[in-house]
Amino acid sequence: MMAAGQQPAHPAPKIGFVSLGCPKALVDSERILTQLKVEGYQVVGGYREADLVVVNTCGFIEAAQQESLQAIGEALAENGKVIVTGCLGKRAALIREHHPEVLAITGPHDYEAVMQAVHAQLPPPARNPYLDLIPESGIKLTPRHYAYLKISEGCNHHCSFCIIPKLRGRLASRPVGEVLGEAERLVRDGVRELLVVAQDTSAYGVDMGYTGSEWRGKQYRTQLTDLCSALGELGVWVRLHYVYPYPHVSEVIPLMAAGKLLAYLDIPLQHASPRILKAMRRPAAGEKALQRIHEWRRICPDLTIRSTFIVGFPGETEQDFAELLAFIREAQLDRVGCFVYSPVQGAEANRLQDWVPAELAEERRRIFMHTQAEISAARLRRFVGRELEVLVDSVTQEGAVARSFADAPEIDGVVRVQHSRPLRPGQVIRARITGSDQHDLAAVT
Ligand code: SF4
Numbered sequence: 289m290m291a292a293g294q295q296p297a298h299p300a301p302k303i304g305f306v307s308l309g310c311p312k313a314l315v316d317s318e319r320i321l322t323q324l325k326v327e328g329y330q331v332v333g334g335y336r337e338a339d340l341v342v343v344n345t346c347g348f349i350e351a352a353q354q355e356s357l358q359a360i361g362e363a364l365a366e367n368g369k370v371i372v373t374g375c376l377g378k379r380a381a382l383i384r385e386h387h388p389e390v391l392a393i394t395g396p397h398d399y400e401a402v403m404q405a406v407h408a409q410l411p412p413p414a415r416n417p418y419l420d421l422i423p424e425s426g427i428k429l430t431p432r433h434y435a436y437l438k439i440s441e442g443c444n445h446h447c448s449f450c451i452i453p454k455l456r457g458r459l460a461s462r463p464v465g466e467v468l469g470e471a472e473r474l475v476r477d478g479v480r481e482l483l484v485v486a487q488d489t490s491a492y493g494v495d496m497g498y499t500g501s502e503w504r505g506k507q508y509r510t511q512l513t514d515l516c517s518a519l520g521e522l523g524v525w526v527r528l529h530y531v532y533p534y535p536h537v538s539e540v541i542p543l544m545a546a547g548k549l550l551a552y553l554d555i556p557l558q559h560a561s562p563r564i565l566k567a568m569r570r571p572a573a574g575e576k577a578l579q580r581i582h583e584w585r586r587i588c589p590d591l592t593i594r595s596t597f598i599v600g601f602p603g604e605t606e607q608d609f610a611e612l613l614a615f616i617r618e619a620q621l622d623r624v625g626c627f628v629y630s631p632v633q634g635a636e637a638n639r640l641q642d643w644v645p646a647e648l649a650e651e652r653r654r655i656f657m658h659t660q661a662e663i664s665a666a667r668l669r670r671f672v673g674r675e676l677e678v679l680v681d682s683v684t685q686e687g688a689v690a691r692s693f694a695d696a697p698e699i700d701g702v703v704r705v706q707h708s709r710p711l712r713p714g715q716v717i718r719a720r721i722t723g724s725d726q727h728d729l730a731a732v733t
Contacts, residue, residue: 299330300328300329300330300413301329301330301339301340301410301411301412301413302329302330302331302332302337302338302339303324303329303330303331303332303338303339303340303341303342303406303410304331304332304333304334304335304337304338304340304341304342304363304367305317305320305321305324305331305341305342305344306341306342306343306344306359306363307344307429308343308344308345308346308352308355308356308359308374309344309345309346309348309352309374309375310346310348311436311483311485311529312436312438312485312486312487313344313346313374313375313396314429314430314436315436315438315485316344316373316374316396316397316399317344317429318426318427318428318429318430318436319397319399319426320342320344320373320399320402320403321426321427321429322426322427323399323403324403324406325426325427327403327412327413328412328413329406329410329412329413331427335362335363335366335367336366336367338367339369339409339410340367340369340370340371340391340406340409340410341363341366341367341369341370341371342370342371342372342373342402342406343356343359343360343363343370343371343372343373343374344373344374345359345360345372345373345374345375345376345377346374346375346376347374347375347376347377347378347379347451347455348375348450348451348452348632349630349632350630350631350632350633351630353376353379353382353633356374356376357376357382357383357386357387360372360383360386360387360390361386361387364387364389364390368389369391369409370387370389370390370391371390371391371392371393371394371402371405371406371409372390372392372393372394373393373394373395373396373398373401373402374395374396375395375396375452375455375456377393377394377395377396377398378395378396378454378455380393391405391408391409392405392408395455396441396455396456397441397456430697431681431713431714432477432478432479432713432714433478433479433480433481433679433681433713433714434479434480434481434482434483434525434679434697435474435479435481435482435483436482436483436485437467437470437471437474437482437483437484437485438462438485438486439461439462439467439484439485439486439489439492439515440459440460440461440462440486440487440488440489440491440492440495441456441457441459441460441462441486441487442456442457442458442459442460442487443456443458443459443487443488443491444458444459444488444491444494444495445488445569445570445571446569446636447558447568447569447570447571448567448568448569448635448636448637448640449568449598449601449629449631449632449635449636449637450632450635451632451633451634451635452487454634456487458495459487459488459491459494459495460495461492461493461494461495461496461510463496463499463501463510464493464500464501464503464508464509464510464511464514464515464518465500465501465502465503465508467515468503468508468515468518468519471519471522472522475522475523475524478714479524480524480525480679480714480716481524481525481526481527481679481697482519482522482524482525482526482527483527483529483696483697484515484519484526484527484528484529485529485530486530487530488530488532488571489512489528489529489530489531489532490512490531490532490534490536490537490571490572491532491571492510492511492512492515493509493510493511493512493515496510498510498511500514503518504518504521506518512536512537512539512540513536513539513540513543516528516540516543516548516549517543517548519549520543520546520548520549521548525550525679525693525716526548526549526550527549527550527552527554527693527696528540528549528550528552528553528554529554529696530554530556531553531554531555532555532556532571532572532575533555533557533572533575533577533580533581534571534572534575535575535580537553537580537584538580538583538584538587541584541587541588541591542587542588544588544591545587545588550693551588551590551591551592551693551694552591552592552593552594552693552694552696553584553591553592553593553594554593554594554595554696555577555593555594555595556595556596557577557595557596557597558570558596558597558598559597559598559601559604559608559612560577560611560612560614560615560616561604561607561608561609561611561612563603563608564601564603564604564608564612567601567602567603567637567640568598568601568637569636577615577619578615578618578619581593581619581621590693592622592623592667592693592694593619593621593622593623594621594622594623594624594625594696594699594700595621595623595624595625596624596625596626596627597612597616597624597625597626597627597656598626598627598628598629599612599626599627599628599629599649599652599653599656600628600629600644600646600648600649600650600652600653601629601637601644602629602637602640602641602642602643602644603640603641603642604629604644604652609652612656613655613656613659616656616659616660616663617659617663620663620666620667621660621663621667622664622667622668622694623664623694623696623699623700623701624660624663624664625699626653626656626657626660627653628646628649628650628652628653629644629649661726664726664727665724665725665726668694668701668724668725668726668727668728668729669724671692671694671721671724671729672721672722672723672724672729673720673721674720674721675718675719675720675721676692676693676703676718676719676721676729676731677692677693677716677717677718678690678691678692678703678705678716678717678718678719678731679691679692679714679715679716680705680711680712680713680714680715680716680717681697681702681713682713683711683712683713686704687704687705687706687707688704688705688707688711689702689703689704689705690702690703690704690705690717690719690731691703692729700727701727701728701729702727702728702729703719703721703728703729703730703731704728704729704730704731705717705719705731705732705733706730706731706732706733707732707733708733709733711733717733718733719731719732719733720732720733
């Protein structure tokens with residue numbers, strides 16, 4: 289029975305959400321989901337039960353574009369009311385050509401436009417402030433104990449194989465105070481690991497002239513080293529992604545050696561031949577990557593380095609490829625991904641000459657991965673017999689799946705822990721490493 293003065297409850301409009309793409313797109317999805325929840329919408333898992341579906345797309349490479357177009361098609365077929373956002377949203381004509389019936393298209397990190405499009409279709413329900421269960425830090429798509437912290441949008445570089453600057457615009461850093469405020473809220477909300485992401489993390493603050501602000505009674509610049517030393521005060525794991533080997537990156541290595549940041553760097557190097565790096569127009573291509581890596585490991589011997597490489601880039605000769613193999617043998621990187629070059633519509637590299645035949649490029653990828661597999665396995669063996677701090681991601685009947693400082697979620701390996709006492713996700717424990725292979729470690733506690 290309804291109490292006097294109470295309004296009849298209107299069911300909250302239901303929104304379906306599809307999130308594609310990289311961790312940066314995931315952060316966009318989290319922001320939109322947070323806003324939807326804050327405004328009282330209900331986020332549902334199935335297309336059929338939703339009143340409307342938002343698709344956050346990826347437009348990075350051809351395969352991702354196809355996947356996005358397919359996801360839009362599926363949502364239209366199953367539900368009929370679809371709003372498109374994200375990187376592919378910048379290519380509205382392409383989307384309309386395939387799917388003229390989509391209701392609205394917005395670009396990446398345009399949260400307001402997405403919300404306006406949602407409002408136009410489904411006005412927000414009246415809110416009851418006492419029933420809002422939204423956590424202060426927002427809704428996260430990642431497990432509760434880790435979160436991506438996006439410090440800037442866009443990129444000032446012009447890598448010839450990439451159209452992200454065209455899609456996402458020039459570098460726009462978030463002021464250091466704002467980033468630290470968000471990090472604090474996430475930690476208060478139970479996050480144990482912060483993954484710092486940007487298109488170019490090393491360039492953080494360049495666009496703002498590094499202007500800073502006060503946080504916890506101390507002045508910090510909007511700059512990578514300052515941000516890292518402040519994040520190091522939060523008492524949680526802090527992991528850096530998408531860092532280029534510029535000289536100032538050396539300033540964060542002592543923070544790793546001191547245990548303030550995880551001894552982990554994700555540096556997308558893409559190649560080692562100076563000729564190919566020049567053709568790729570890579571940032572920090574002139575920097576001596578090998579020299580820097582040796583210098584960093586002198587300061588922090590346990591530093592784990594992850595990188596990605598492209599083989600079969602137009603013009604890549606046997607000599608270039610040999611230089612790349614020599615580089616990975618010498619650099620002894622820990623975690624490595626390798627992709628065969630694939631053209632992206634609108635990228636400058638499409639105009640380059642001397643394309644590498646597909647079978648040869650694939651053969652190079654195979655040789656590269658075979659060489660790296662031995663290096664990765666040897667790098668992991670050094671942990672056997674040691675005790676490491678690990679963060680538990682999940683617990684099953686077979687044991688716990690955890691990660692050490694050397695494992696970023698989703699992209700690196702795991703530590704499989706046999707345990708005698710109960711464990712729960714999000715717990716940080718010490719475990720003794722008993723075995724290793726090319727990707728993963730085994731441990732007991
Ligand atoms: S650094 Fe290069 S690859 Fe990365 S987003 Fe910028 S242009 Fe693209």
